[in-house]
Amino acid sequence: MKNSTHGGNIYKKAKELGLREDQILDYSANISPLGIPAHIKKAMVDAIEGSVNYPDPDCTALREAIGRQDGVEPGAVACGNGGADLLYRLAFGLKPEKVLLPVPAFVEYEEAMTAAGAQMVYEPLDEEMCLRPDVTERITGDIDLVILCNPNNPTGLLTDRRQVLDILQKAQEMHCRVLVDECFLEICEEEADYTVKPYLKDYPNLMILKSFTKLYAIPGVRLGYLLCGDPAVIARINRAGQAWSVSHIAQCAGVAALEHPEYRAAVVRTVKEERDFMKKELRQLPLCLFDGRANYLFFRTPGVTDLDRRLEARGIMIRNCGNYENLSGDYWRIAVRDHKENVRLLGELRRALEEDNTFTREGRDGYGKGNHGAGYHVEFGKDICDSGAVSGL
């Protein structure tokens, strides 16, 4: 298991760099570029008075609101202190012994599962960072849980619903559960075509993880939920932690969030515009860009493993992906933020890459195909990888 560093630790980085937290431009965590909407701020301020009482341990109003939004019964919803809390509850509540995990994937899956004693079985993604077509063959009788992330973190790539359904079907036949993490899917314009929410009734072995923290820009508040058509699973997840894991403020924030669907539409629109702009600009840089669909982008700078430190010197944090299983230290993930910030990031990124003369036009000849073992070919103005994993907008 690799180390468990996450993006978004501005507190540690500010201390290291001798800066205040607000002097750091954080591209390492993927949060809505529109910030906390006014209606959620108001709901949280209004909730201060009610915080004199313990929060509702059943999250009644919140589960009802989620049920209405997602087309499920409130009984199919378990709320938690962020999606991450639900991963631990799932691990300790269901106690899977063997977990199949396509990698690279969000580091917390493995952290949570192994904390509860599970053994991980890694399934490397193919060269294009996609699930292999024969992944269903890996769901053997000894696998208790398969975890899929859609869109995947860190790649931002989407997996076709047909492939997810094939996995669900095979898993059902093998009495195996499947967790589909859709925490970033609501930020993708393609959500309706990719979500497996409509299949919760058909597949009681399906669990879907959702989060409020990214879409509504409230990672510091902590709020997530899990959907499952099997009430026994919901009961076990609820029992696997303290009764009051979701604060009153977080519950009120969640209810307010769901009352204003227009905010989500605005986030999706802004992210798409900015992501397209960033892709266009990144394709002018000497790096291998993947065709991410979420509010973050994933790329490789073959052989360059200190890009984060070069950008830190400019007050910008990006996510080094070297601690993801199946990735080396020259893979990076950057958030999609607002336009002004993205322009700044792209300028600094260009300058940071120019520090390395292997990336200059003169230097690139010695940097081509075959020199890096991964079959990458880097060319100016194009985002070419031999694997074809990268593509245009």
Ligand SMILES: Cc1ncc(COP(=O)(O)O)c(C=O)c1O
């Ligand atoms: C893919 C994925 N799922 C779930 C989470 C958990 O999010 P939270 O605990 O903030 O709801 C994260 C956090 O980064 C993530 O990247």
